[in-house]
Amino acid sequence: MKQLHYDVVVIGGGPAGMAAALKAKEKGATVAIIERNEELGGILNQCIHSGFGLSYFKQELTGPEYAELFINQVIAAGIDVYLETMVIDLSRDRQVKAMNQAGMLLLCAGAIVLAMGCRERTRGAIKIPGSRPAGVLTAGLAQRYVNIENRKPGERIVILGSGDIGLIMARRLTLEGMEVLGVYELMPYANGLYRNIKNCLDDFDIPLHLSTTVTNIIGHPHLEAIEVAKVDENFKVIEDSREVIACDTLLLSIGLIPENELSQKSGVSLNPRTNGPLVNEALETDQPGIFACGNVLHVHDLVDNVTLEAEAAGAAAATYALQQKAEAAVGEKRLAENKYSIPLVAGENVGYTVPAKLTSPTQKAGRILFRVRKPLENAAVIIQSGEKTIFQGKPRAFKPSVMEAVQLSPDQINELTAMCDQNSGGQPIIVAVQEVNQ
Numbered sequence: 145m146k147q148l149h150y151d152v153v154v155i156g157g158g159p160a161g162m163a164a165a166l167k168a169k170e171k172g173a174t175v176a177i178i179e180r181n182e183e184l185g186g187i188l189n190q191c192i193h194s195g196f197g198l199s200y201f202k203q204e205l206t207g208p209e210y211a212e213l214f215i216n217q218v219i220a221a222g223i224d225v226y227l228e229t230m231v232i233d234l235s236r237d238r239q240v241k242a243m244n245q246a247g248m249l250l251l252c253a254g255a256i257v258l259a260m261g262c263r264e265r266t267r268g269a270i271k272i273p274g275s276r277p278a279g280v281l282t283a284g285l286a287q288r289y290v291n292i293e294n295r296k297p298g299e300r301i302v303i304l305g306s307g308d309i310g311l312i313m314a315r316r317l318t319l320e321g322m323e324v325l326g327v328y329e330l331m332p333y334a335n336g337l338y339r340n341i342k343n344c345l346d347d348f349d350i351p352l353h354l355s356t357t358v359t360n361i362i363g364h365p366h367l368e369a370i371e372v373a374k375v376d377e378n379f380k381v382i383e384d385s386r387e388v389i390a391c392d393t394l395l396l397s398i399g400l401i402p403e404n405e406l407s408q409k410s411g412v413s414l415n416p417r418t419n420g421p422l423v424n425e426a427l428e429t430d431q432p433g434i435f436a437c438g439n440v441l442h443v444h445d446l447v448d449n450v451t452l453e454a455e456a457a458g459a460a461a462a463t464y465a466l467q468q469k470a471e472a473a474v475g476e477k478r479l480a481e482n483k484y485s486i487p488l489v490a491g492e493n494v495g496y497t498v499p500a501k502l503t504s505p506t507q508k509a510g511r512i513l514f515r516v517r518k519p520l521e522n523a524a525v526i527i528q529s530g531e532k533t534i535f536q537g538k539p540r541a542f543k544p545s546v547m548e549a550v551q552l553s554p555d556q557i558n559e560l561t562a563m564c565d566q567n568s569g570g571q572p573i574i575v576a577v578q579e580v581n582q
């Protein structure tokens with residue numbers, strides 16, 4: 145088996161992998177990106193709509209345009225890129241086994257960045273009853289058919305789930321001459337970004353049915369109809385609301401699952417709420433030298449946030465690898481890992497936080513990302529440890545579809561660092577969003 149050595153190996157060549165690799169290279173590390181597809185860019189290559197890069201590049205780009213800006217930098221930086229190469233195994237000691245047409249590769253890395261993205265939930269995940277006809281597919285697959293393979297998924301389309309991919313596809317299929325009969329959403333609120341509800345549904349008169357789900361799939365061998373029904377506040381089907389809708393295609397936009405099978409092989413622990421690795425403030429998992437970023441860590445709303453997060457992970461991975469190399473060169477034995485961590489806990493109305501812990505000594509990164517569990521009209525972020533308030537935000541509205549970021553000031557970071565250094569793990573830091581009475 146061909147054996148190669150790099151300071152940093154990045155698994156996945158989407159926007160997260162490319163940004164992480166560029167930062168690691170900038171820090172002086174030798175870097176390789178391994179990507180199973182025939183080109184870099186990840187999911188961006190099929191997202192031909194605009195709306196990317198508004199905050200990172202301060203301009204509105206399509207997915208492929210956003211990807212191209214990074215691909216050009218990766219080439220210019222001389223980063224080694226292995227395309228059409230699939231990583232099949234990752235060990236705790238950072239050995240990466242990959243496979244391509246030339247055979248097997250073994251890449252030994254000082255640090256790893258996990259950037260494998262996520263996959264879509266399918267029908268099996270929500271157990272829709274009925275027959276198993278052709279014509280039931282995920283929204284992302286339909287996007288690939290239309291935007292990359294020039295294929296038409298059907299004529300009369302129903303979409304289940306109001307996440308951004310479903311909304312984008314409602315508009316895309318309408319523009320391509322298909323009839324989108326409606327978007328159905330189990331929750332009493334839409335799951336996608338407000339701008340996508342407006343631009344993709346309202347502007348095309350596509351109805352959005354809230355508190356409604358698909359209760360049966362009818363047809364064989366091809367989809368002929370679906371049954372939908374309203375649900376009550378406990379998500380129980382309201383029997384007399386059942387309705388059959390004739391259609392030939394059902395698109396599922398019912399969520400994304402981070403791709404962490406490889407991470408688990410290396411012993412990385414996952415957060416059961418996000419299915420992504422539990423990381424500290426340097427985006428390092430609980431396996432030393434293995435870092436994570438992008439959709440493999442938690443599902444992002446905007447690619448701009450993916451890029452920022454990946455740059456932090458790439459920089460931290462390079463620092464880790466170069467430090468280890470320097471210590472090895474002078475024959476010093478790395479100090480025993482005398483680390484302890486303070487958990488960052490998702491408090492009232494918060495689904496999860498990234499990072500999930502601060503590890504001593506902290507890396508002084510002061511960005512805390514989280515999502516709320518339900519829409520809140522007037523609420524404020526509050527970060528506390530015991531009786532002490534570290535951060536208090538201004539009252540405003542929150543939506544679960546929007547990823548929230550709190551950037552702590554240098555003083556607040558120093559305060560947390562001091563707590564982390566003194567506190568051997570007792571007092572957690574709680575991130576909450578509390579409703580404010582008007």
Ligand SMILES: Cc1cc2nc3c(=O)[nH]c(=O)nc-3n(C[C@H](O)[C@H](O)[C@H](O)COP(=O)(O)OP(=O)(O)OC[C@H]3O[C@@H](n4cnc5c(N)ncnc54)[C@H](O)[C@@H]3O)c2cc1C
Nearest residue numbers: 156158159160179180186187195231260261438439446447
């Ligand atoms: C339909 C849709 C619409 C979107 N619209 C917007 C928008 O309007 N604006 C916006 O800002 N964002 C949007 N996004 C979000 C944005 O595209 C994602 O957040 C971003 O692409 C995630 O980047 P990533 O690198 O983490 O994952 P990905 O882009 O999924 O890249 C992961 C890469 O890892 C590779 N990989 C996985 N496993 C392996 C393995 N074992 N070996 C080798 N390679 C592997 C995959 O092939 C893939 O290329 C949209 C996303 C979708 C799906």
